[in-house]
Amino acid sequence: MHPITVDNLSKSYGGQMAVNAVSLSVDAGETFALLGPNGAGKTTIIEILEGYRKRDSGTVSILGFDPQTAERAFRERIGIVLQSTALEPDLTVRETIDVYARFYPRPLARDDLLSLVGLADNAQKRVSALSGGQQRRLEIALGLVGDPDLIFLDEPTTGLDPDARRNIWNLILELNQFGKTILLSSHYMDEVEALAHRIAVLVDGQIVAEGTSHSLREIHGGYTEIRFHVGNDDLPGSFPAPLRQITFIERGWAVLEARNPTPVLADLTKWAFSQQFDLAHLSVTQPSLEEIYLTLTRGRRSERDGRGAK
Amino acid sequence: MLFWQTLYQLRLFSRRPAALFFVIIMPLIMFVVFTVLFGNELIPGTEVTTAQFYAPALAVFGAVQACYTYLAVSTATARDQGVLKRIRGTPLAPITYILARILAVTAIAIAAVLVVMVVGILFFGVAVFPEKLPMAAISLFTGCFSFAALGMLVCALSRSSETTQAVVSATLLPLAFISDVFIRPFREIPQWVTTLSDIFPLKHFSTSFSHAFRADKAGSGFNWIIGDEIYAALPNLAVMAAWGIAAAAIAAYTFKWDPKGEI
Structure with missing residues (x-):
């Protein structure tokens, strides 16, 4: 019991x-x-x-x-x-x-x-x-x-x-x-x-x-975050379209989220190598439980706030 | 369990110097000061000395400070601190806890009464009449019950210890002035004041207890007939009991165990 x-x-x-x-x-x-x-x-x-x-x-x-x-x-x-x-x-x-x-x-x-x-x-x-x-x-x-x-x-x-x-x-x-x-x-x-x-x-x-x-x-943190510094708010024009779809810019940082990071990293580094683009401060991290918690709680709250605003 | 809880409440009281002062010491100081200031002679138009009037009157005041003021304020403070809520979460029956608090303040009231009376007897020639003592004791217990119930009612209706403190002071002090507790008889007082004080229980408490220490009142107090020469405490007891039962019923119905601000 x-x-x-x-x-x-x-x-x-x-x-x-x-x-x-x-x-x-x-x-x-x-x-x-x-x-x-x-x-x-x-x-x-x-x-x-x-x-x-x-x-x-x-x-x-x-x-x-x-x-x-x-x-x-x-x-x-x-x-x-x-x-x-x-x-x-x-x-x-x-x-x-x-x-x-x-x-x-x-x-x-x-x-x-x-x-x-x-x-x-x-x-x-x-x-x-x-x-x-x-x-x-x-x-x-x-x-x-x-x-x-x-x-x-x-x-x-x-x-x-x-x-x-x-x-x-x-x-x-x-x-x-x-x-x-x-x-x-x-x-x-x-x-x-x-x-x-x-x-x-x-x-x-x-x-x-x-x-x-x-x-x-x-379940809630099964993705890897890849980020590098781009300095201004725009990605180079040559940045591959498939990667562009999963990338967002956050205060001068390009952030990519992927469930399976290996092909993404391969594509990213291949592009950077061929274009001589410097992936400044490149990092690959798993979200901490703290971040998962914040995502879970914030997600719910913004959803609710969004409903309230309508 | 009731016994241990009562001892525990008495121990808490003994650790609170301010409470000890206001309940036990202050009535004694008032008794001595009044007796010395007015002079310990026969009060004009009566057959009692100043000390014979003030000793039982201030003994009653001490009892009310214990059963009404201290009970209400200490219970409200324990509620503010969350102690009542914690007690509610243990196997201790709530009624045992409340009864222990009431028994403890009754014991404190008896101590306050004894202190004033013994000093009066030893140093200020206060007379005691053995045949009236049983009714004095019954009056004391009835008064303690009545004011303890009123104290719990104030605590139940106020949601914080600050409010409780304000309400007990605002109700007790004005009443004490018109209920033969602080002021000895010195002239005819207006009828409306007498009527007002007759409604509330304090004057009935002071009358039924004080008349047990009056040579000019005959009998042992077990009497319903009110007369100038007779010690008739039963009507006073009835009024006190009515207040006590009504207050206890409302308090039991409205009392909250959680601190203020919690749903």
């Missing part, structure tokens, strides 16, 4: 579709990431799955429970790390853990938990004296304290410095090694690539692409 099964989930606020017919399923032990820009519907989906919000339509099954009606038994088995920090500043780290540990039937031992999240040396500190990264790790500790089967992490590293981010990444990888199922949301491509087995790219409440980082590259 999948810990998370979502089928045709929709939710709108005041006529605006926040989540539009989203379906996904997450395997046990898997880290699944919802990737998308702000306002794409990530938090809405996660909060519906956590039981905070009601859905308009569709079915949701979390560990066999419907989060909309399930209460105690459901909450004992999930761990929630909210997007915003929600801690009592006047308590110490140790007291904070102890308060939340009492809610669960089989809580993790406090000291184990503190060393897992790297706060063992700060147990006596007031929460208000912790750094942003330490507070975030305490939040994650609160999500773990009940020893949940499933953990929701809503943008766990937003607003943190690179070092603190890296710490949290390592922590999430470690959790996954314990066999925890993790649903992660993020707007950082590098983050989901480092942490998630599978990624769903979310734009305007819809999943526009889904798969492993490898398959996303294959």
Whole structure:
């Protein structure tokens, strides 16, 4: 049985579709990431799955429970790390853990938990004296304290410095090694690539692409980009017509995109050699996942904006 | 679980010096200052001394600061911080959390009352009448319930801690001046002021509690007949209970756990 099964989930606020017919399923032990820009519907989906919000339509099954009606038994088995920090500043780290540990039937031992999240040396500190990264790790500790089967992490590293981010990444990888199922949301491509087995790219409440980082590259980034500097905005008149069809000029650069770059490169270099044309700063690159993500999200947005303008 | 949550709320209170001051210390300071300023003698036209009037009155004020002001503001602050939302995501039953908060402020209210009364008894000759103490305790608990319900109502209807703070101050302070809490009787007051203060629960709280410490009121308070010489607290309790039940019902219906700005 999948810990998370979502089928045709929709939710709108005041006529605006926040989540539009989203379906996904997450395997046990898997880290699944919802990737998308702000306002794409990530938090809405996660909060519906956590039981905070009601859905308009569709079915949701979390560990066999419907989060909309399930209460105690459901909450004992999930761990929630909210997007915003929600801690009592006047308590110490140790007291904070102890308060939340009492809610669960089989809580993790406090000291184990503190060393897992790297706060063992700060147990006596007031929460208000912790750094942003330490507070975030305490939040994650609160999500773990009940020893949940499933953990929701809503943008766990937003607003943190690179070092603190890296710490949290390592922590999430470690959790996954314990066999925890993790649903992660993020707007950082590098983050989901480092942490998630599978990624769903979310734009305007819809999943526009889904798969492993490898398959996303294959499907949405299966082209090679060839570029060289031309200096002015015109290609030479002798530039071969077949190549011209796949070339565009971008701020003094000629850019060619091809699924199979070998014949294109052959034609290009043959022409340049015969015409004594200097292919200045010639480069051949595969798009990064970041670029694929930006293309996916921008493509959708310009399509929508275009419709809106008509 | 309720016990541990209540202890936890009391610990949070003990870590907040400003709250400790306004709930526990300020009523005591007001009691001492008023008694010293006015002189601790019989209030003209009555049979009570200044201290005998102000000790229970300001004890009630301390109880209301705890159950109304502190409960409303601390709950609204916890909501702003997202703590309520986080609690909602745990197996803890929401009702347990709210009850623990109310039990904690009731304990704080008892402490505030004891501080003022004990100082009054020890240093300002405040008299205690054992046969009236049970009704004093019942009045205190009824008042705590009523104002805790009103505090939760203010918190439910305001969407931020700033608004909550403003609303509790704007409602409590003017009422305290016309409800025999801050001002001792000094002349006949206009009928409309009396009528106004009779509507709201604060005067009923101060009356039912204060009259337990009056030599000129006979009986133990378990009485419906209102008269100048009789300690009749039951009508006051009824008004407080009505406010409390109505407020609790509306608060339970309208209370939000999410911070402001989230859908």
